[in-house]
Amino acid sequence: MEKLKKFGSWAVVTGASSGIGKEFAIQLAGKGINLILIARREPLLNELSKKLKNRYNVEVRFASVDLSKPNFLIEIENITKGLDIGLVVSNAGGARMGAFSKIPMMDFEAMIHLNVMAQMKISHWFSTRRIKERKKGGLLLVSSTTAFQGVPYAADYAAAKAYILNLGEALNFELKKEEINVTVLVPGPTDTPGLTENQDADMASHLPMKPQTVDELVTEGLKALLKNKPSHIGGSMNRIMAKVMKILMSRKAASAFWGKMMYKMVTIK
Numbered sequence: 357m358e359k360l361k362k363f364g365s366w367a368v369v370t371g372a373s374s375g376i377g378k379e380f381a382i383q384l385a386g387k388g389i390n391l392i393l394i395a396r397r398e399p400l401l402n403e404l405s406k407k408l409k410n411r412y413n414v415e416v417r418f419a420s421v422d423l424s425k426p427n428f429l430i431e432i433e434n435i436t437k438g439l440d441i442g443l444v445v446s447n448a449g450g451a452r453m454g455a456f457s458k459i460p461m462m463d464f465e466a467m468i469h470l471n472v473m474a475q476m477k478i479s480h481w482f483s484t485r486r487i488k489e490r491k492k493g494g495l496l497l498v499s500s501t502t503a504f505q506g507v508p509y510a511a512d513y514a515a516a517k518a519y520i521l522n523l524g525e526a527l528n529f530e531l532k533k534e535e536i537n538v539t540v541l542v543p544g545p546t547d548t549p550g551l552t553e554n555q556d557a558d559m560a561s562h563l564p565m566k567p568q569t570v571d572e573l574v575t576e577g578l579k580a581l582l583k584n585k586p587s588h589i590g591g592s593m594n595r596i597m598a599k600v601m602k603i604l605m606s607r608k609a610a611s612a613f614w615g616k617m618m619y620k621m622v623t624i625k
């Protein structure tokens with residue numbers, strides 16, 4: 357894991373105010389990497405920034421940025437100007453879950469900007485910049501096991517996560533010659549506020565398995581990035597589940613399986 361520094365001395369982490377992104381920030385600071393923390397909730401970023409500076413003696417800057425807004429890249433460009441950004445963890449994401457036709461379209465538009473457009477723009481910005489600087493780089497994108505099939509009552513979310521999975525796997529191949537590692541981390545249920553405090557669905561009490569711990573998931577993600585794996589499913593149980601479902605179930609059956617589970621969880625039916 358010390359090898360992470362080969363990418364450069366600074367990393368950008370999006371969605372760093374909570375859950376998986378916050379854990380990425382903690383583990384990267386623990387490796388002596390300076391950080392740019394991005395999310396909307398400034399007080400949480402400020403608090404985390406102070407903690408990381410004191411505990412790990414690294415430099416930390418943060419910016420409150422809404423990644424669902426079209427011009428967010430200007431703010432990221434400003435805060436990263438002149439820094440050797442070698443690693444980007446594009447993790448921020450969200451979901452509107454429930455009956456597709458009962459959720460306002462503008463909510464889905466915001467989600468597409470956050471889950472699809474922001475991932476594409478950050479990947480493009482970072483790879484272009486790194487190629488210009490002729491330096492190695494690491495790009496980690498966060499998808500979800502929902503990406504493997506259509507998921508009723510999380511239709512837009514699963515479709516967006518499939519976009520991220522395909523984008524990252526393709527970039528892993530394309531950017532190899534530029535020495536830029538690209539890995540898509542594919543978490544199953546993971547113990548974060550995003551899962552346990554979700555307003556649209558009571559997921560914690562209906563899940564068929566215990567969520568993975570966030571520290572274990574993030575450690576796996578960073579190891580996969582160092583190995584330059586195109587994608588990595590978090591947690592051995594999730595890897596087994598994904599394999600078994602692929603072998604035993606048609607995509608139609610897999611969607612129906614998810615649909616029955618999601619229907620129990622969601623509040624908008």
Ligand SMILES: NC(=O)c1ccc[n+]([C@@H]2O[C@H](COP(=O)([O-])OP(=O)(O)OC[C@H]3O[C@@H](n4cnc5c(N)ncnc54)[C@H](OP(=O)(O)O)[C@@H]3O)[C@@H](O)[C@H]2O)c1
Nearest residue numbers: 371373374375376395396397422423449500545546548550
């Ligand atoms: N937990 C799971 O079970 C699970 C499973 C599969 C995939 N994932 C994926 O993992 C990633 C992290 O999720 P999590 O579970 O850690 O959720 P979380 O605890 O809710 O954290 C989400 C992070 O994204 C940020 N964010 C949300 N909307 C944003 C926006 N418009 N602009 C900027 N930042 C925004 C949030 O910060 P602010 O609110 O401060 O902006 C927060 O830091 C997501 O992409 C999610 O889809 C999670």
